[in-house]
Structures are given as C-alpha cells and as structure tokens.
Amino acid sequence: MRVSYKWLKELTGLDWSPDEMGERLTLSGTSCEYIESTARYMDNVVVGQVIELSAIEGADKIKKAVVDDGTERVDVVCGAPNVAAQQKIAFARVGARLVGDFVIKKAKIRGIESFGMICSERELGMSDDHSGIIVLDDDAPVGTPLVEHLDYDDFMLTFELTPNRPDSMSAIGIARDLAALASIKLRRPKFDLTEVATPASDSIKVSIDDPEACPRYAARIIKNVKIAPSPWWVRKRLLACGVRPVSNVVDITNLVMLECGHPLHAFDLDRFGSDEVVVRRAHDREKFSTLDGREHILDEQVLLITNGKSGVAAGGVMGGLNSEVEDDTTDILLEAAYFNPSVIRKSRRKLETVTESSSRFEKGADPNGIEYALNRAAQLMHELCGGKVHAGIVDCYPKRIEPRTIELRPARCNAVLGTNYLTERMKQILTDLELEVSCDDPLVVTVPTFRPDLEREIDLIEEVVRIEGFDSIEDSVTNIGPLFSRTLPEDQFAREARWVLTACGFDEMLDHGLGSSRVAKLFNPDLPQVRILNPVSEELDIMRNSLVPSALAAVSHNLAHRVLDLRLFELGKVYFAGSGDTDWREPDRLALTVSGNTPQGWRETARPFDFYDLTGALRRLVEHFRWPDFDFVPDKVSFLDDEISFRIKSEGRAVGWAGLIAPDQARTLGVKQPVLVAEIDLEGLIDTRKDRIKFEPLAVYPAAPRDLAILVDAAIPAGEIIECVRSAAGELAESVEVFDLYTGKQIERGKKSIALSINYRSRSGSLSTEQVEEIQRGVVAKLEQEFNAEIRDK
C-alpha cells in the first residue's frame, strides 16, 4: 500500500523526514519497502504554452508545436490527440529525465528538429495514464517549474503489510502508529456535516437476508451532485497514493477509503432500479456483470447487493455495471457496509479478482467505522460536487459488534519478553494506540473494533513490544534447555554415507523431489504415483517414485553443457500415497550414477565407467556400515538394459536395482551415452552399524600365501569360484581375492582365466609347507570337479 508523506505529516504534525518515518514504521511492524519522491521525474519540467500548432507533411499522427517555456520558444514534435494551440502544458526541456530513465535529447523526427517533450502523466511518473498530455489551468505561469506550480513535492511511502493488520491499510491507521511511536495525539480530520431536511430514509430502505455474512449495511443519499473532475488537491493526494483519479464522486469514495480504511461504494440512484437495498446470497447460476465489464455466473458463495430484484454489486468486491456512476449521474446512493471476512474471501475467489475493497474486507474492516466514512464522504460530495446530503444514515445493523475487553498482566508481559517495562509505559503505549486502558494489575484494555487482530493478552504484549522496539530487549547470553542432544540414526547414516561416497569420488547431487508423470510412467510403469493437483508444469506433476529419473535428468543437463564424465550420488526421498490417513510413505533412497570416463591424468589413463564402478562403491558402503554382502541377481528391471540388469538383494530381501539404463529410455531424456545406475532402498539398512565391529586379536603365526590361476568357462561367476575355494579350504583360508581376470586371444574362446591369491593362516600354529600343499591340492581338486577348471599355474 502507498501513502502520501504529506498526508501522514498532516495527520500527526510530526516533522520527521520521509526516511525517518519509513524506518520507524518498519521497526514497529509496518514495513516500508521504498520511498519515492512524487517529483522524481520533474527536474527540468516547466509550465509551457503551445503558441502554435502545425501539421507535418506526410504524417497525420504527429504535429509540430511551437512551445514557449518561459525563456525561449522551441519546436517540439507532439503526437498527443488532445494537444491544442494556446494550451498550458507540462513541458520537459532537453536534459529532463523522465520515467524509465528516458532522457530528453534534441531529436529529429520526420525531418523536424524537436527540442523537448510535451508530457502525459505517465511520462512524469504521476500515473499510468498515457491517453493524452496534461493540460494545465489557463492561468498557470509559463516558465514556473511544474513541481512548484502543482505543489507536487511529496513522497510516496510504499508499505508491505502483514495480513493481520487491516487497520494499517489507511493513512489514519499508519498515522496512529506514528503517533504512538512519538507519543503524540493523532490529528483526525475535523468536519461538520451539512444535511438537508429531507430524510434519506424517504429514498431508500435497507434489509439484510444473511446478517452472518453482512452484519451491517448503511447508506446515505446525496442528491444533485455534478459529476466533474476532482479539484487538484484531491487528485494530487490520490496520485501520491498510487490511485488513478476518475471523477469527483468516485475519487471521494477512494479518498475516504485511503484515509480511514473503510471501502465505500457509490451507486447511481436513478439507475439503481428500486428504492430498496436487499443484501442476500447469490442464487446458483445467477448472472451478474461487474463494472470491469466481466459477466459472472455466480453461486451461493457470492454475497450480492440487490435492488430487491437483481444484483447491483458483488458485496465488498466490486460494483455492478448497471448502477455505476456516470457523467450524467445526479443522485447518489452511498454504501458503507461491513462484511464477514471469510465470505469476502470466498466471494472474490469465485469472482477471480482482488480489489482494494475486497482486500480490506477480507482482512477485517471496522464495523463501527461506517458512520465516519459515510459522513466524511457525504460532506466532501457536498463541498466538491455540490450535492445535497439527505438527513440521516439508513442503517441496518441487527446486532452491534462491541469492542472487546482484554486483560494484560504487566508481569506476564515482562516474563514473555524478558524485559522490565514499567506498567505505566505499557499503559501509555496502549493508550497512544487509541485503546482504552483502565486498572493497573491487570490492565483492563478495551479494544476498538478497528483492531480485530487484538484478541488475547499475547496480542497486547506484541503491541507493547513493537512500539517499544525489539532493541529494548537485552539479548540473553546464557544457554538454556536440555543438556543432551541425540543424533538421529538416519542423520548419522547420511553423514557417513556422504563421507564414504565422496571419498570414492562421487559428487553429491540433489533434486527437488518433484517429477513428471510421463517420465515416471516410462521408467516404472507399474509403480504408483503421487499426483500434485495444482502443478506448476506438466513436467513437475507428481512426487517422484524413484531417484532414477532425477539422476538421468542431471546427466542430461550436464551432457547438454558438454560435461561428459559423471559420478553422482543422491540421498533423497521417494513418495508413495497411502490409503486415507495411513501408509503414506517417504522412504529414503540412495542412487549412484556413472557415465562417461574415469578421470584422465598424467599417471592414470581414462577408461569408461562401468558396472563395477557402481558395485565397488556399494561394496565400500557395505564394508563401512557392516551390512551383509549384497547379492546381484540378474533380473529384468523395466528401465534397465536386457543384458545389464540386476536386483540387489540383502539377505534375500530385495533392496534395489543396478544396471545400465536401457538406451532407448535414456534417449527420451536426450541422453545418448551409456548411463549406469544403482538405486538402493535404505529402509531397514539404516540402523546403527559401528557396534557390529568386533575386534580380532592380531595373528601370531605367519601366513602362507598361494596364487592359483585357473581356466574356466566364461559364464561361471567369480563369486561361485571364490565360494568354492573357501569351502574347500575351510577356515584356514584367511582371504581369497581375485587378482587377475583375463579373456581374450591368449586363451580359448568362451573361457576365462581367473587368478586367485589365497592367504592361508592358522590361529593355532605355523602351517607347514606340506599342510598348505595338501589344502591347496584339495582346493584344486574341488575346482576341477565343480567347474571343470584347468589349472594354469600352481
């Protein structure tokens, strides 16, 4: 919301600078976002006069004007439709800096030299009106700076308001806070209302069908108004608050709303269609056109102001096209009502619009501020539009909304804040905020209805501290709370997994967790999806059910930027819907992704990443967390390549998958190079592991290492061979490792050579060469028997 600085000065009598006002308000909860001078685009802009106007050959939209700017006469090219000879106008000299930092320079347009610009309101940053140039009064003195002539050196303070403070949506509301900050009295505008004898109730009756939705509806009648532009002081004030002036009657309703925060609506009484106002819920499918020209089909959510037959306004949101004030309007029905905030919220949603009026009612207007608003506006219509104010307010207010009374215990206030405020100071602050305070302990505080947000003691405590300022609270320097903080197992797990995997050379990636239903379906057609009902885009319309699409998206992004070698991991959630309130699951997962080549260096040669880079890292995790070994069971996973596709099992339980992404799947995400992934479900794997380490006494007796190279059928898994060796050698085989693997020209097709190093050791004594030889023979025999192995080297 924007408010004029001069207006705030007028309402408070404070001589604070705009910056000081902004800062003090910000520090008391009314956040001043920026401060702009109303005249920021008026340097070098003066009152000028169009001396003569002539056509430019070959151009029908632009004309050549000779302008007197008080010091000289210059040629100016002007395209405004309303420019005319003898007019006094706002003239920007060469050098003026206008809206959008547009600097006026000497220019040549259609062969005519132009030395300046005749300005519209938009060019001078006054409003967004660009329909024509500003035409000044005939007696405006040529050559006078425009700011001076218009008395336009004001500032616009723009506030970002929190939704709990409807009271600060007005100049008076903001001035009230300023007054409290300075401990002075607010200077409310004073006026005497001039009424004629005829009672307003002769012209109009009011009834409310739904007093829950509309607790109060009040109206005044003002007749014989003459619609015209508002005087400059009204327009100026509106402009400085960012509101576009329209005509006197409408401007007055806006001005009063900006002043006291209560929205008003002026109907043309002759077009109103009856002599009664009936406030009711709209009927289902009832049609209604708002004054912005849109036709709506309503339902019961919308509160409709009617003339007893049909709608004339969407209550609290927008007036109707049928009863709008127009240039020939003479008689006014002026409405001021109080609507239930949540009714307005639903209503404006149904109408898909937010207006100055709806946002005030939605946050909570003052039901008892209606008299002021009506009287103030009526008096202005009398003064500025020549209207006759008929006697009295026609008021339908079945159940008066009374001010609330709250108690505030001074000790409680200090206990919550950690302060030592004096009771007297608390009292003063609350009084300065125009609350009524009596008694001392507790303070009994009567809260006027313009502060609907103050409902409880804590709300008053907040009032005290926001005016006194948070700086008045001394920062505590001691630590309080429990003595011991635990660490969640999943956090400890994640922390260690990150250490392990980054040490393995994997970079951590992180996805937002939203995914595309299309891609998810492609990858895991059988997995259920959690749909987002109001997605930002089709590509982000579900919560992901696998980390794989995220991983592939990351690969795709990097490949598109020519980063081809990737080793990534992600620790993240996937999401599964439950039935009703139960079984919603967000299991933690781990994904490993490799693609491209290993790093190339002066000591190492790059090679393509492959499946074993995944299993190597997984093995490191298994080792670190003391998990049982993973088994990789060949099995077709929907998005993996036929040849390289495995289920990962831990003690027989499926915990994930690993393999090569099927190339056609990868290509749908624009990835053309091989990508290998493993995805592990961490549920059941994250429980703490370190305590599983059991210390083994160091070996006392020497080891007897033996190497063994065998030739076997290429299809025989190395794991089975190792298992066979272990079972043949028994517990004397301390370790069995593969140290070489060869397939190729040197050996028979369909065979592989596998070299094992076996470390024999006994815990009870030195093994003799003969003992070792005997076991080794047993091993060889078993290998020959089980795998038809051919011993290459003993």
Place this chain on the structure above:
Amino acid sequence: MSPLEEVARLRQEALERISTADSLASLKEFRVQYLGRKGRLTAILKGLKDLPVEQRKQVGAEANKCRVQLEQDFDVAERRFSEKSEAPLIDPTLPGTAQRVGAMHLTTQVIEEMCGIFYGMGFEIARGPDIETDYYNFSALNFPPDHPARDMQDTFFVEGDRLLRTHTTPVQIRELEKQKPPIKIITPGKCFRNEAICSRAHVAFHQVDGFLIDKGVTMADLKGCLVAFCKAFFGEGLKLKFRPSYFPFTEPSAEVDIQCFLCGGDGCAVCKRTGWLEILGCGMIDPAVLEMTGHDPEKYTGYAFGIGVERPAMLKYRIDDIRLFYNNDLRFLRQFV
C-alpha cells in the same frame, strides 16, 4: 647361509658402498660388481633355477626387488657426480598423484554447518514428512481456515487431501505432540512453494527451523540464541535488526535483518543499497499452538525461528540463480568440493 639371507647381505653391502663411494669411476665399478653380467646379484638370479620350487619364488622376488632398488640407487648416486646436471629427478610443479574425491552438495554443506552450530547450543534434529496434512502445515500452526495468512504461502496440493509442506514448522507440532518440555529441536528439511521457477524462486527450497519450549523462555533468550547463531554462521561484528512481523504460529513475531556482510552495511547491489539483508523469521510460540498440542501456555513458553538455506548460501557465495541448487551442473557442484 640361505639364499634369502645372501640377498639381504648383498643388498646391505652394496648400499653401503654406494653411499660411501667417492668418485663416479668407483661407482661404475661397483655397479659392474653387483649388477654386471657377471655380477654377484646376477649370479644369484641365474642360480634360481637350481632351487626348490618353493624357495625359488620367494628368493626370486627378493632378488628382483633388490636389483630394482640398486639400479635406482646407482642412478641417483651417479647423478651426484656427473658435472652437467640433467633434468631434475622430481618436478614438483606436476600435480601429485590424483586423489579425486567428490563434492558434497552446497545445500548439504550449509545445512550441516547450520545444524552444527545449533547442535553446539544443545538443539537436536527432528524430521517429518514432506507430504503433510493441512492440520500440521496450517491449522495446528494457528492459520485460521479461510484466512489471508494462508495466501502468504503458495501451496501445492496433493491427491488424498494432502499438501507439500510449505515450511518445516509442522515438525514442531509433531514433536510437541510426542514430547514433554524441555524440548529443544531443529528441523532441517525440504519445503515447497507453488511458484514459477526463475532465478529467484524455485518450487523447492530448504529450511532450518528451530524451537525451544521450557519454563521461563523469553524473547531475550530468542534474541540471544539468534545473535549467537549469526555470529557463528555469518561472522563476528555484524549487527542484527529485529523487525516486528507476522506469522500465525508466533507472537510476538519478528523478521531479522543482518548487516550486509558484503559491504559491511555501507550499501551494495546485493543488499539493494540498504546495508541490510533479510535472513530469518522468528518469534515466541503462540499460546494457541501450545494449547492445541496439550501444553499449558501459562506454565511453558517457547521460541521458534526459521532460516532459509539457499538464500544465505546465495548471499555468502554470491550465487545469483537459485536454479543452480537443483540442476546438478557439475561445474557448480565441483566448486564446493
């Protein structure tokens, strides 16, 4: 003497000669004595075939090791004497053997740093689901139904009457339901807002929320805690500014600005010339929240705060596009290794 011992003695002897040699000529002579075609070590190597199989392997390995070492040592020693030095043995400007480790994601690092600071103050971590109910995300946090406060957070709604949490504050409710005061918890995690993705906004972001509930907790304690945190996270000597604000679940509520650590408060492009950066929201836990979770607000008070993760990281590292936190561009990730 066993062949193994012989190798060992020979090595010992040769090394001593290398280290005591006083000329290039004598070194060359020694080299022939040990490693020449009729050298002593060569003889041992040649004699291997006569040894039993078991010994052959072991001795062979040892003798070969010895040969490689001696060759190297002779090379080094001879270079000591050669007049014009050739290329130096070591080029220290070459990068050492690559030890390629991965980078943790910046978001992880910032969360770890923040949580570490709070852990040191006695906070422990609690977590909750990303997909929440209206009750935990709004109602229990004192957002009235159909209230403009709900517009402060653009919400993603999910089938099954759920939503994506818009802050990690729901975890506060979940913990309040489970525990008895004193409770001192931080809740790091992902949150979601239905916003168009651009350089300044994303559909997801991270937050570290925290709260303390005990007897006699005051706003002064809250201020002290946050001042200490900011000192640890942003650096010493930066002023904080507490501005009253509004959150439905705290009262009084405040937003906290920190003196811009890039310009020291003088005003720069990052702080939009104000000298201040908005970094967190906080307040005293609203009595309604305590009541709703079965705690007596007359007996207990508490404070709560919420800190964004990406925003301070963006300020600290001067990152100008929040999308970098989610597109997993290796050129971004590797900068934080």
